[in-house]
Amino acid sequence: MASAMVEQEQASRFCQVPILGLPVHMIQIPDVVEVMTHWVTHERFRPHWVVVADMHAVVEAHNRADFRRMVRQADLTVPDGISLVKVAQWKGGAVRSRVAGTDLMKAFFFGTQGLGFRHYFYGDTDLTLERLAGNLTRQYPGLTVAGAYSPPFRPLTEEEDEAAIRRINEAKPDVLWVGLGLPKQEQWIYTHRDRLNVPLVLGVGAAFKFLAGTVQRAPDWIGDMGFEWLWRFACEPRRLWKRVLVEGSQFVGLVALELAGWRDFS
Template identity: 40%
Template sequence: MPAKNYIVVFGVRIDMVQLPEIISSIETWIAEGAFGNYVVVSNAYDLVMNVQDEVIKESVNNSNLTIPDGFSLIMLGRLHGYPLVKRAYGPDLMFEFLKLAEKKGYSSFFYGSTEETLKSLVDNLKKKLPDLIIAGTLSPPFRELSEEEKKEQINIINQAHPDLVWVGLGTPKQQLWMYEYKDKLKVPVLVGTGAAFDFLAGSKAQAPRWMRDNGLEWVFRLVTEPRRLWKRYLIGNSVFLWLFLKEFVKLKILKDKSISK
């Protein structure tokens, strides 16, 4: 395995880290007490958007960690010499850290999704983790916020004094939100969660474990939510495949050149 623990693909940094390392990093940031750390959970669709949009790319590259939540990014990691890297699945990261948070007294704030989903999420978590400290929840409107609303929401979160904010706005909104608010929130860590709120709330079904472990979750989600996800998976995956082939050819050429020297 290479000495560095990340790859850069088309100008986008992806950290080749596993769940235990991610959880340890989050815990370290909480212990240090400094504000503004944030974690981006990334997949093939995210990478395509990052390549196509410089603002989104900037929000990702400025994160403390951008973790590979997708089999496609694992393939890229292996292409770059990380054969043992595994998927850092967002819902698993969230639940595993919350189990640790219950034991150690770390408090969490949940930002995003709908009020109904947040209520179900909290209810489910309290059943499984009765001593978990939940500092608060907030469901923002599904529109652009006014400056006054932004200030109000910052105040709500800051007054709750959470150790960590889980951000469930969907991609790319959650990356952009964390990048914009990281210096305004008095919170040690922000983590974008993707669809983890819906899965852990029970409002959406997760793909079976065997599908998630073998790069087939996108098939399950496309079948269950075709109207919402067809563009993401059919078009996004096609663009990713093209990017992957370009990266493969580039690395092959570089390898051949190094051998010929």
Template identity: 40%
Template sequence: MREQSAQSVRTAATWLSRRLMTLLRVSPQRSNKGRSENQVVRVMEAEGVVQESMSRVGDVPITQTSPEKLVASLCDRSHAGSRHLHFTNAYSVISARHDPALAQVFQRGSCYPDGLPLIWALRGVDPNAGWSKAARVRGPDLFPHVLAASQDLRGVSHYLLGGTEDVLEQLQKAIAVNFPGAVVAGAASPPFRPVHDVDWQGHLQDIRASGATHVWVGLGTPKQDFVAELLSDADPYRLYLAVGAAFDFVAGTTKIAPKWMQDNGLEWLFRLATEPRRLWRRYLIGNVKFIWIVAAQRCGMRTRQRNSK
């Protein structure tokens, strides 16, 4: 009986995800030939990483790569993009539309698609770019993958900025058990205050003194995005990566959505079910806004195409 109920939930969830794809009017994946006008191609400096391409959803430029290539470039410190990295989703696109300052942060940084609905949207607004699930770079996955890949690498160390003192304690224990060769050079739990009410200079001094090469910022969007840029502007010698709830997931203090939900773009539904009071507005209202932003962008593209003929 339980198996039948679980199968019914999976079927309903899959149907819901397909309806979302239909609403976003996702086109079938095509080849990489004939890239669109809104795509910027950058030649990477890292050996073995030929190029990354960039497309836009709303006001957010999204860089196309693979998790494997990004992990490699972060570990060998050959990342040629911005010194502050962001793993964006539908909520990021909505937040950037309502806050021009946040949009500018994303535009000056390197942004990667964290959410599967964002991949669907990218395939809709830039159908010739070859976007696929393989280009999805989840912050909560990248964080442990980099920790694993950096084990025993000389000159690579990590600083953890964010979370509560308890979460940081659990996180460092989890890293010591699961990634014993990864070097955690320092950690800090900033106060829960607006960005401009925190003494970031003190945190910056601690980060510099630690000698860490990678600073993982887990403060939640949009605060972590502003902080990552603020600190990287003052300290361009290391990477600042805004990874959202990755600390809680690796520490084991927050449950992760089942893989079948992640693979069907329904991680938001799992999080809504676990924290309805905090997240209902973000997802139920936010998803509609996201679809509207993508639909408006597609309509604008079609209008420009017609006018150019």
């Protein structure tokens, strides 16, 4: 009972602002690192799920009721993207900057050095995972990579899926980072979390590629101005055109209706 009360206090410290019906916590990276560290060190009895939500996640949750139900069960939903930060501010949310998956990973690795946390990376390609592990162990002395697995780009068989979960659990990680891209990574976490013996799990999308150096991330000044999406679109137009043009337009239109009070998406 006492443990459950502590966990509830951790989750309720930060208010939530609904954006197109998806509640997003008003929280900054240092506080996210603090909460995540607490869960790993004191609340190890179940996987705690952090959703790193960008515009794509919000639109996906609006368009798909099943996805919305999934991500609403996360323990923490953080705002990744200047568009979410601005909307939250317009709605009275006390949030100053975005919580990008790449920045969160770097802050967590730095802030937990010396604690002996074990990290497992699930997703992306063998090349990305190899470079990711090498870069992280060089940049963060003492960081332990408990394991990594690149699943095939097709649905896993039941036997393959069971083997993947078994490998993760046998590695005894403290944190499971999932880089399958949204919404696939959130669906994977939702489906498998009851079988995972790990206190913390997050989906971080393209962060594996950025930290591995297999894809160049936008310079900090572009991200600070809120134009990282434009950089990524210029680098990968074929893959991201729908997200940027179609979903971006839908997001702007729906938010305008919500802020004007003409629609309620709660």
